[in-house]
Amino acid sequence: MAAVPDRVHLQLSVNGEPAPVSFSSYKTLLEVLREDLDLTGTKHGCELGECGACTVLVDGEPVLSCLVLALECEGKRIETIEGLARGAELHPLQAAFTDLGGSQCGYCTPGVIMAAKALLDRNPNASREEIKEATAGNLCRCTGYLQITEAVERAAAELREERRK
Amino acid sequence: MKKTRLEVVGKARRRVDGRAKVTGHLKFADDLSAPRMLHCKLLRSPHPHALVESIDTSKAEKHPGVHLVLTKKDFPVPFGIMPVSIDEFPLTDHARHVGDPVAAVIAVDEQTADEALRLIQIRFSPLRTISDPEDALKNPDPRIHDYGEQGNIHRNQSYEFGDVDEALAKADHVFEDLFFYQGNTHLPMEEQATLALVDGDGKLLVQSSTQNPHYLHRQLARVLQLSAAKVRVIATPNGGGFGGKCDPANHEMVVAKAALVLGRPVKIGLTREEVFYQHRGRHPVLMKMRTGVTRDGKLTGMHLQTLLDGGGYGSHGPASTFYTGVLTPVTYELPRFKFEACRTFTNKPACGPKRGHGTPQPRFGQEVQLDKIAEKLGKDPAELRLGMINKPNSLTANWLRIGSIGLEQCIREVVARSKWKDRFRKQPEGKGLGLACSSYMCGAGLPIYWNKLPHSGVQLLVDRSGQVTVYCGATEIGQGSDDVLASIVAEVLGIDTDMIRCVTGDTGITPVDLGSYSSRVTIMMGNAAMEAAEKVRLQLAEAAAEQLEVIPTELLFSNGKVVHAGSSKSMSFLEAIQFAESKFGTLGSVGSYAPPKPPGKYKGAGVGPSPAYSFSACVVEAEVDPKTGWIHVPKIWIAHDIGRTINPVLAQGQVIGSVYMGLSEALMEEQAFRRLPEKLSQALVHKMPSMLEYKSLTSLDMPDVDVALIEQSEEMRDPNCPFGAKEVGQGPLLPVMPALANAIYDAVGVRIDEIPVTPDKVLRALELKNSGKNPRVGPEHFPSVPYPEPVFVATPQEGGDGKETKKEEKKRAAAAVV
Numbered sequence: 009m010a011a012v013p014d015r016v017h018l019q020l021s022v023n024g025e026p027a028p029v030s031f032s033s034y035k036t037l038l039e040v041l042r043e044d045l046d047l048t049g050t051k052h053g054c055e056l057g058e059c060g061a062c063t064v065l066v067d068g069e070p071v072l073s074c075l076v077l078a079l080e081c082e083g084k085r086i087e088t089i090e091g092l093a094r095g096a097e098l099h100p101l102q103a104a105f106t107d108l109g110g111s112q113c114g115y116c117t118p119g120v121i122m123a124a125k126a127l128l129d130r131n132p133n134a135s136r137e138e139i140k141e142a143t144a145g146n147l148c149r150c151t152g153y154l155q156i157t158e159a160v161e162r163a164a165a166e167l168r169e170e171r172r173k
Numbered sequence: 174m175k176k177t178r179l180e181v182v183g184k185a186r187r188r189v190d191g192r193a194k195v196t197g198h199l200k201f202a203d204d205l206s207a208p209r210m211l212h213c214k215l216l217r218s219p220h221p222h223a224l225v226e227s228i229d230t231s232k233a234e235k236h237p238g239v240h241l242v243l244t245k246k247d248f249p250v251p252f253g254i255m256p257v258s259i260d261e262f263p264l265t266d267h268a269r270h271v272g273d274p275v276a277a278v279i280a281v282d283e284q285t286a287d288e289a290l291r292l293i294q295i296r297f298s299p300l301r302t303i304s305d306p307e308d309a310l311k312n313p314d315p316r317i318h319d320y321g322e323q324g325n326i327h328r329n330q331s332y333e334f335g336d337v338d339e340a341l342a343k344a345d346h347v348f349e350d351l352f353f354y355q356g357n358t359h360l361p362m363e364e365q366a367t368l369a370l371v372d373g374d375g376k377l378l379v380q381s382s383t384q385n386p387h388y389l390h391r392q393l394a395r396v397l398q399l400s401a402a403k404v405r406v407i408a409t410p411n412g413g414g415f416g417g418k419c420d421p422a423n424h425e426m427v428v429a430k431a432a433l434v435l436g437r438p439v440k441i442g443l444t445r446e447e448v449f450y451q452h453r454g455r456h457p458v459l460m461k462m463r464t465g466v467t468r469d470g471k472l473t474g475m476h477l478q479t480l481l482d483g484g485g486y487g488s489h490g491p492a493s494t495f496y497t498g499v500l501t502p503v504t505y506e507l508p509r510f511k512f513e514a515c516r517t518f519t520n521k522p523a524c525g526p527k528r529g530h531g532t533p534q535p536r537f538g539q540e541v542q543l544d545k546i547a548e549k550l551g552k553d554p555a556e557l558r559l560g561m562i563n564k565p566n567s568l569t570a571n572w573l574r575i576g577s578i579g580l581e582q583c584i585r586e587v588v589a590r591s592k593w594k595d596r597f598r599k600q601p602e603g604k605g606l607g608l609a610c611s612s613y614m615c616g617a618g619l620p621i622y623w624n625k626l627p628h629s630g631v632q633l634l635v636d637r638s639g640q641v642t643v644y645c646g647a648t649e650i651g652q653g654s655d656d657v658l659a660s661i662v663a664e665v666l667g668i669d670t671d672m673i674r675c676v677t678g679d680t681g682i683t684p685v686d687l688g689s690y691s692s693r694v695t696i697m698m699g700n701a702a703m704e705a706a707e708k709v710r711l712q713l714a715e716a717a718a719e720q721l722e723v724i725p726t727e728l729l730f731s732n733g734k735v736v737h738a739g740s741s742k743s744m745s746f747l748e749a750i751q752f753a754e755s756k757f758g759t760l761g762s763v764g765s766y767a768p769p770k771p772p773g774k775y776k777g778a779g780v781g782p783s784p785a786y787s788f789s790a791c792v793v794e795a796e797v798d799p800k801t802g803w804i805h806v807p808k809i810w811i812a813h814d815i816g817r818t819i820n821p822v823l824a825q826g827q828v829i830g831s832v833y834m835g836l837s838e839a840l841m842e843e844q845a846f847r848r849l850p851e852k853l854s855q856a857l858v859h860k861m862p863s864m865l866e867y868k869s870l871t872s873l874d875m876p877d878v879d880v881a882l883i884e885q886s887e888e889m890r891d892p893n894c895p896f897g898a899k900e901v902g903q904g905p906l907l908p909v910m911p912a913l914a915n916a917i918y919d920a921v922g923v924r925i926d927e928i929p930v931t932p933d934k935v936l937r938a939l940e941l942k943n944s945g946k947n948p949r950v951g952p953e954h955f956p957s958v959p960y961p962e963p964v965f966v967a968t969p970q971e972g973g974d975g976k977e978t979k980k981e982e983k984k985r986a987a988a989a990v991v
Contacts, residue, residue, distance in 0.1 A: 034284075048204035049197020051412070053362045054445040058864040061362055089197035098195065106191030109826035113651025114194030115201065115362040115412030140872040147864060149362055149413045150651050152833025153872040155826055 018082045022047070023091025033079055037071075038062045040078035041088060049089040049118050053147065060146030063119035064088050070126040089118035092125065100166040101125055101159070110159030112150035120146040124160045132168055136161065174729045174738055181664040182896050185821045188656040189670055190410070190649060202382040202409040203366035207438035210368070211240055213428050214286035214441070216276040216293055217450060218268030221304075221520035221857040222317070223297040225266040225275055232292040233278055238285035241431055242293070243277040248430070252392040254385075254420045254525075256622050258327075258487025260318055263396060263426035268297070269317055269485030270522050271858050272450025274423045279431045279439055302520045302857050304846070306459065306480050307956050309517035317485060317518035323959075327483050328494040328516040331963035332777065334502075334570040335509030335971055340474025344465025348546055351461055351952040352538035353927040354910075356482065357842035358454035359527055360869060363412020364445055369428040370438035372405070378681075379429050380407045384418040384650050385688030388621060390680040392421040393429055404429075408678030411689075414650035415834070416526035419690050420453050420488055449862035453525030454844055456493055456516075457482040458534035461955040466546055470557050474509035477501060477535060480958055481516040486523035490516050492621075492780055493524065496531025499781035501539060502569040503612040504580070504788070505561040508970060510570045513960040520857055521846055526690060528834060528903050532613065533910060537928055540609035540911030544918065553597070554608050554915070555588045558790075565889075568969040572773030576785045577891040579814030579883045580610060583790035586812040586881045591792040598919060603797055607915025610790045611907030614783030615893075615900040616693025618768045627765035629697040630684025631705045633662065635713075635760040639747040641666065641673045643705075646686030647698045648678040652902050653823040654694045660819050661699050661895055665706035666713075667730030668746050684763065692900035695819070696784050697766045699895030704764030712760060716753035717744055769893070774975040775966045784893035787900050788814040791832075791908035794876075795916035799939055802932035804840060804917065809909070812881035816891050816899035821882065827901040828880045833870060835909025841868040841929050926951025 017030035022045065031044045038055070041047045041064070053059035055074045062073040065087035092099045101121050104110065111117040120143050127134050127142035134142070139160045140153070148156065193199040230242040245266040253259040264274055276293050280286035300315045303325055309317075313324025322329040341347050367381040377399065383389045386408040394401035411418055424441045431439040443451060459480040465473035479497040483490045498512035529536075547554040563569065565578045587608070588594065597606045620628060632644040643662050649655045655675040663670045676683060686698055710730055717735045718725035721742045729736045736743040744752075754760050771782030790812050796805040809832055818824045844867075845860040861867050882901075890897030910928050918924055923938035926949060934950045942948030967973030 032284075042204075043206075047197075048200065051201070051363070052203075053364065054864050056445065056863065056865070058445075059362065089195075093196055098192070102192075102195035106195045107187050107822070109822045111191065111194045112653070112823075112826055112830065113362065113411060113413045114190075114199055115651075117194050118197050121195065144871045144873045147362065147869065147871065149360055149415065149834070149869070150830050151826055152829040152831075152878065153870075153875045154829050154878060155822075157872065 016079060020081055020086060021084065022086045023088060031078060035078050036074050037064070037076040037078045037081055038073035041073060047088050047090050051115055051118055060123065061116050061119045063122045063146060065122055065126055068126065068129060070123045087122065089121060092121065100163040104159040104163040108159040108162060109155035110151060116146055116148040120148065120156060128164050128167055132164060132171065134164060174727055176729060176731060179664060179896070180667065180731060181660050181670060182817065182819050186670060188653055188820065188823060189659045189675060190655050199410055201363055201412050202368060202380060203442045205368045205380055207368065207370055210438040210440055211279050211281060211435065212283045212286055213277055213279045213431060213439050214283060214290055215274040215424060215427065216290045218271060218273045218275055219856065220268055220297050220299050220854065221271050221302045222300040223268045224300065226296040226298045228276065229294040230276065233289040236285070236289040236292055238281040239278055239289045240435055241279040243427060243431065244275070248396065248426065250396050250398060252396050252421055252426065253487055254388060254489055254621060255487060255491050257491050260320065260487045261423065263423045263430070270520050271856055272447065272522060273485065277427045279435065303518065304857050305519055306482050306517040309519055310956060310958065317520065321518065325518045326515060327487060327518050328491050329961055330494065330777065331513040331960045332571065333511040333963035333965050335474070335968040337474045337476050337509045337511035340509040341463060341465040341476065344473040345468040346466045346549065347463060348466065348542055349463045350538065350542050350926065351955055352541065353952040354458045354534035354537055355928055356455050356457035356524060356844040357838050358449060358452055358844045359415035359417030360864070360867060361413030361415060361417055364443045364448050365418060365422065365424065365451060366440065366442040367425045367428050368438060368440045369432035371432055371436055376403045376405060377429060377433060378405045379425060380409050381425050382411050382418055383408050384411060384414040384648050384690060386648060386678050386680050387646055387685050387687055389421045389425060393426065396426045397429060397433065405681035408648040411648065411650035414689060415528045416530060416690065417453055419526050419688065422451055445864060446862045449859055450522050452484065452522035452844065453488050455527040456524040456531065458497055459952055459955060460535060460538045462538050462542055464542060468550065470550055470552055470560050472505060472507050472561060475501065475507055476511040478955065478958065479514045479535065480956070481514065482519050482524065483516045484519055484521045484523040488523040488525035493526065493531040495777065495780035497535050499571060500532045500612065500614065501535050502571055503573060503575060503786055504563065504610055505558070506563055507570055509968065511963060515958045515960060529613065529906050530691065533907055536611050536907045537911045540908065541914050541926060544915040555584055555593060558610055559584055568772060570968040571781065572778060572969060572975050573781050574772050576893060577816065577885055577889055578788055579885055580788035580790065582883045583788055583812035583814055584610065586883065587790045587792045587810040590879055590881065591810045593792060603799060603920055605795050605916045605918065605920025607793050607795065607912045607917070607919055608791070609908040609911035609915060610788065611904060612786050612788045613692060613900060613904035613907060615696045615785040615787060616768065616783055617691040618771050618782030619779040620687055627767050629686040629701040630763065630765045631698065631701040632684050632763045633705045633709050633761055635709055635750055637751050637754055639672065639750060641668070642676060643673060643702065644676045644683040645698055645702070646678060646680065646683045647694050648689040650689045652689065652827060653820065654689060654698065656823060657695050657819050658698060658702055661702045662706045665703060665710055666746065668733050692903045695898050695900060696894055699898065700766040701764040703895050705762045708762035708764065709760060712757055713749045713753045716756045717749040720744065720752050772975055775964060775977040777964065785891045785899050787904040789905045789908050791912045793909065793912040793916045795913060795920050797917060797920045797935060799921060802936035802939065804930065804932060804935065806836060806876045806913065808877045808879065809836070810879045811905055812883050813901060813905045814883045814899065815901050816894050817884050817897035818882050819898050824882055824901050825880050828905045829878050831903065831905035832878050832909055833875060835906040836913065837870040839910040839913040839928060839930055841931065843929060922948060924949040924951065
């Protein structure tokens with residue numbers, strides 16, 4: 009196996025824009041997003057893949073960015089919470105989370121919203137059980153989850169409505 | 174003029190800090206960085222109890238990229254949240270638990286700091302490990318601390334309100350039960366982080382995930398020997414607190430010191446494992462409860478004994494010890510009450526305040542015992558409780574003044590909604606319902622350090638742009654304190670919350686508020702905010718009235734306008750500001766709040782009093798699989814006496830979140846310890862310092878929750894509360910654990926007298942039941958604790974004056990009543 013250099017420079021694609029970045033090669037995607045690209049909206053609660061706070065989308069799939077090396081992400085589409093809003097307007101998931109109490113302290117919120125987005129992109133008609141299942145890997149200590157599930161349901165309905173128009 | 178209908182309070186609204194949270198804009202402590210920032214890592218003790226004999230940091234200091242290594246010698250001054258327990262050094266030479274910090278490295282990055290930690294050479298001299306309270310009672314030596322009551326007893330106290338022996342002797346039945354409540358931890362999603370730097374003005378700036386910036390401010394000044402005026406603490410929005418970020422912490426002191434020494438920004442972010450060592454969570458408590466009851470279901474007296482496992486430091490322990498008893502008489506009429514409590518030091522991470530602080534444990538015991546009492550007396554548990562609720566505006570046996578009480582409505586609500594009468598004791602084997610109630614305070618009546626200053630201050634700035642800026646030291650920990658602040662000011666001024674900017678939790682620019690603990694924020698900050706807003710409204714009204722040629726008191730502030738009630742004359746809020754600013758000059762006001770003086774006068778009467786108390790009732794539905802002991806909870810009904818709801822979205826969230834945390838504690842959460850094998854060190858280590866192993870409920874485990882927010886009618890509203898609003902962040906957690914245990918009994922007829930209630934315990938109890946033995950799993954004995962002679966205080970009902978009575982007068986006082 010070829011030696012990996014200490015520092016690498018590569019071009020990531022983040023929230024639909026090219027993001028050239030140089031970083032220490034051992035860094036996780038989480039660390040590169042937060043420390044080298046200043047995208048601190050993605051949080052960490054364990055850095056061991058246990059809590060879901062660092063969930064981002066890579067090629068549309070939810071991944072725990074603390075378990076992914078940034079090196080592996082070259083050429084892939086990375087989506088984070090910062091890219092979700094439509095200009096100045098909140099994405100229906102964001103609006104529903106804040107209007108229905110799906111976000112209290114807000115720390116798990118970016119991760120769980122991204123996990124929910126992946127679900128709704130894949131399955132716009134997700135049932136309540138499917139929503140719970142898709143967000144079961146995202147721990148939240150404030151809400152007791154019920155208002156999170158409701159928020160995803162409302163956002164799903166709104167997104168379906170948008171598609172019909 | 175008073176508005177007949179509220180426009181902001183009680184309406185579901187997007188919280189003022191909501192947008193920042195869903196867009197990723199909100200900056201938590203670890204999201205902060207600064208030019209030339211360095212990183213700090215702590216070296217933590219691998220031993221549960223050891224002295225540092227020698228420490229050699231020379232190799233670490235020479236490691237490339239290392240800027241500073243700190244040890245105990247750099248920190249001669251100790252700290253602690255309570256003045257009676259100043260027992261921690263930022264870095265110690267006497268490790269009191271595995272994970273106690275002994276050295277720190279500050280380096281260019283975390284990786285380098287971590288490498289350098291391994292180069293520090295330490296010789297430890299291990300001491301005997303004290304593993305639990307019984308061990309602590311048996312082994313006064315070696316002492317974990319050189320202060321405290323004696324040996325390894327940190328706090329030991331005894332109070333008797335009325336002659337309890339006599340009350341129990343006169344009872345028709347005396348129930349004696351032992352209960353155990355295992356410790357658990359807050360597990361906030363955000364791991365603690367702190368950034369310290371010397372600001373452009375030469376002063377120290379510490380930005381930290383703390384619930385209590387004011388207390389941290391004081392302790393930083395103490396440890397660093399700086400004038401507090403040269404230290405500024407900003408509480409960053411907390412990614413969950415639950416009490417875990419109340420204590421000033423070692424890591425905060427260390428990075429502050431390092432920033433001062435190096436003149437560069439220094440940051441630390443704890444790992445999840447370290448958060449388990451910082452802990453300050455729920456105390457494990459063993460309880461013995463002897464309760465006298467009349468045959469028609471009235472309590473005659475209670476003798477409660479508690480034994481707390483405090484861990485390695487004092488923390489909030491002196492208060493926690495009181496709280497395992499003092500709020501017990503708040504829920505039901507309890508004419509006499511004896512309460513003995515002992516907190517021991519052990520070689521584990523320090524326990525402290527967690528949501529409900531010290532009260533969930535005795536609440537669990539009392540509510541399970543009431544279930545047993547109801548069965549014995551042949552009464553319905555709901556009816557039994559309805560017959561013994563405290564009266565509004567009464568004094569408890571231990572001299573706590575209770576204002577409004579909405580508990581009766583709470584019980585009736587959950588009984589009706591859960592169809593209790595049709596289902597309790599009537600469901601097939603394996604299915605059950607359990608009921609429990611509780612009460613909690615709305616803010617501690619006394620501050621943590623003795624002073625006569627306000628508990629909360631609010632400052633308002635209003636200017637010609639129309640914006641209203643509210644400054645307050647209160648801390649947003651996710652509970653919505655900024656939203657409460659904005660709502661109250663908006664309501665008084667008749668404007669929308671989006672006209673208001675909240676600046677909070679910054680000791681450099683906001684008036685002091687004691688912090689986000691003891692469910693104090695809505696009441697104390699709320700009252701201060703009302704006072705400030707009403708002062709500004711008076712100024713605006715005077716200026717507006719002059720222009721409109723009406724009497725100021727006839728003006729109404731509503732929907733962004735200042736309206737004259739008797740005519741159609743009005744002006745916009747903005748115009749009123751501009752007239753007022755030209756009339757009075759720059760506009761602004763302050764408000765402050767201090768709670769009423771507690772009625773009790775005896776030593777120790779300061780813990781328990783509160784401006785108001787909230788009440789809750791809960792019914793849990795449980796299904797138990799008799800083959801596996803597996804517990805399924807399909808639904809929970811909860812009613813909470815909130816007085817008045819400020820924002821229903823947030824209030825519902827607090828109730829559901831409390832139910833979640835309570836159920837998670839009831840079923841699975843444990844801060845448990847184990848011994849390493851002999852061939853290793855045999856050290857007492859945390860069983861599972863990770864989020865995967867420390868079990869908590871997920872979205873898939875959460876039951877359906879039916880929430881009823883019980884509001885008081887206008888005339889019954891608690892006058893101590895702003896708009897009548899009580900706390901909602903902690904109280905609703907309390908009844909969940911006992912309601913679950915009671916539901917298990919209704920389902921399969923076994924008593925689990927300890928928390929958590931796990932399938933293996935249920936299975937063990939079922940085996941006992943099937944073999945004809947007492948179907949109970951719980952503690953079997955209560956050790957002999959050297960409680961002191963009680964402080965005797967005559968109760969208000971028996972002619973007491975709130976002061977301690979001399980021992981020899983005790984009998985006379987009791988005799989006089991008979």
